[in-house]
Amino acid sequence: MQKPSHELAIRVRYSETDAMGYLHHSNHAIYFEMGRTELFRAQGGNYRRMEELGLFFVVVQLDIKFRLPARYDDELTLLTTLDQTGAVKLVHSYRLMRGQELIAEANTTLACADANGQVQMIPDDLHTQTGQ
Amino acid sequence: MQKPSHELAIRVRYSETDAMGYLHHSNHAIYFEMGRTELFRAQGGNYRRMEELGLFFVVVQLDIKFRLPARYDDELTLLTTLDQTGAVKLVHSYRLMRGQELIAEANTTLACADANGQVQMIPDDLHTQTGQ
Amino acid sequence: MQKPSHELAIRVRYSETDAMGYLHHSNHAIYFEMGRTELFRAQGGNYRRMEELGLFFVVVQLDIKFRLPARYDDELTLLTTLDQTGAVKLVHSYRLMRGQELIAEANTTLACADANGQVQMIPDDLHTQTGQ
Amino acid sequence: MQKPSHELAIRVRYSETDAMGYLHHSNHAIYFEMGRTELFRAQGGNYRRMEELGLFFVVVQLDIKFRLPARYDDELTLLTTLDQTGAVKLVHSYRLMRGQELIAEANTTLACADANGQVQMIPDDLHTQTGQ
Numbered sequence A, B, C, D: 001m002q003k004p005s006h007e008l009a010i011r012v013r014y015s016e017t018d019a020m021g022y023l024h025h026s027n028h029a030i031y032f033e034m035g036r037t038e039l040f041r042a043q044g045g046n047y048r049r050m051e052e053l054g055l056f057f058v059v060v061q062l063d064i065k066f067r068l069p070a071r072y073d074d075e076l077t078l079l080t081t082l083d084q085t086g087a088v089k090l091v092h093s094y095r096l097m098r099g100q101e102l103i104a105e106a107n108t109t110l111a112c113a114d115a116n117g118q119v120q121m122i123p124d125d126l127h128t129q130t131g132q
Helices: A027-042 A047-053 A124-130 B027-042 B047-053 B124-130 C028-042 C047-053 C124-130 D027-042 D047-053 D124-130
Strands: A005-011 A055-066 A075-085 A089-098 A101-114 B005-011 B055-066 B075-085 B089-098 B101-114 C005-011 C055-066 C075-085 C089-098 C101-114 D005-011 D055-066 D075-085 D089-098 D101-114
Touching: A005 A027, A027 A055, A027 A075, A027 A089, A027 A101, A047 A055, B005 B027, B027 B055, B027 B075, B027 B089, B027 B101, B047 B055, C005 C028, C028 C055, C028 C075, C028 C089, C028 C101, C047 C055, D005 D027, D027 D055, D027 D075, D027 D089, D027 D101, D047 D055
Parallel strands: none
Antiparallel strands: A005 A075, A055 A101, A055 D055, A075 A089, A089 A101, B005 B075, B055 B101, B055 C055, B075 B089, B089 B101, C005 C075, C055 C101, C075 C089, C089 C101, D005 D075, D055 D101, D075 D089, D089 D101
């Protein structure tokens, strides 16, 4: 079965550049979160349902390899893939591209938690919506 | 009577610069908020008491004049002054300096609101703590 | 003659919210800069030509009135208008909307400067491209 | 020989929180960069000398494990250690603490590059200043 994935166009903002003229490396995590949001939406995910259940997904691990610098006004494409869905965790992978050039690749692990930060089982109906 | 004021040292972060090599102009609002936090703390302000009352201060107006660029690693001094305390609003002014050079000057107006965004009277005991 | 203007759709990122659950007020300046970029592009503006001339537009004044809070995942519309073009300055106005609701309104003044921060005349051909 | 390390106090800014009320996970990379800056300064590092040589350190890898959430106004301590100095690369490790609680731990790899992004040998005198 094909893994759920989503392509998002992102234009580099001037405020996201640094004095070297490059996209600052703290912004990649923000782009990846946008990718997850849009993948979740595309899969029919329902944040309101999550809020009713008092559940959140929190990032517990982030690994990025920066391959090439991006610059102001570059139009990038972010490919987000849901790689694994466990009982309490989700693993996503990301490829940030400028045309055929790989700008960065990354992985994140998210845990399902309640408002007190306690790890919780991912509800079955959300499971389906996050892709399996 | 002297107006409540506070001086805060702020070092420009690399992530706050832009491709021109300057402190990006969206960061000044963040610095001013830090100045208000520290002035509030210095005055004996108690956020926990505000939370118990379910009250927040929201920025309703912001006016900035940018006088000189700042750069990475500059050590700046922010002077924050509480200019006016009304029944529902606070007016602060700011002077962001690098030594004797004026980098920016600004004003903000904050309104006291509840969790639904409805404007509320500033409680008397907070009044005192915000400076009068 | 109608003033040059541009409409831009902006979705609020999770990273742009604050602990109150609202779009943090430092992000509006970033949105306005995005609006100017897109207006400049729509008018046929040419950043490469500006770079060849060693010229930049720097923000010298920013005034914002915050009318309503915006939240995570809100899809906003930013209307950017070039209100005045002087010999060395540009004045833009902004209306940030969520459907028919006004979230914020603002003005900026930009000055044309060289790499040393000295104010310069806006070149005639750029003048045309910025709208007159 | 003891590895060069540095302790930096960092107070969480309101603008760095998100709608969950936590320090947003994109800010950790910014904190780590601040830690590197201060370690470099403490070791006698000289950015001006680097600029004269036309050299930069660019982040090529970032790995973070998020252990506990941090909140607005928390006073954190960042311990930055230079773990390895190679011919062209530096490896740092980080521990972000709130008192005795571990908030996050991380590693970065930086490569020495010229203005065109080509990898360069780290000059001997900089080597010394970065810790060996």
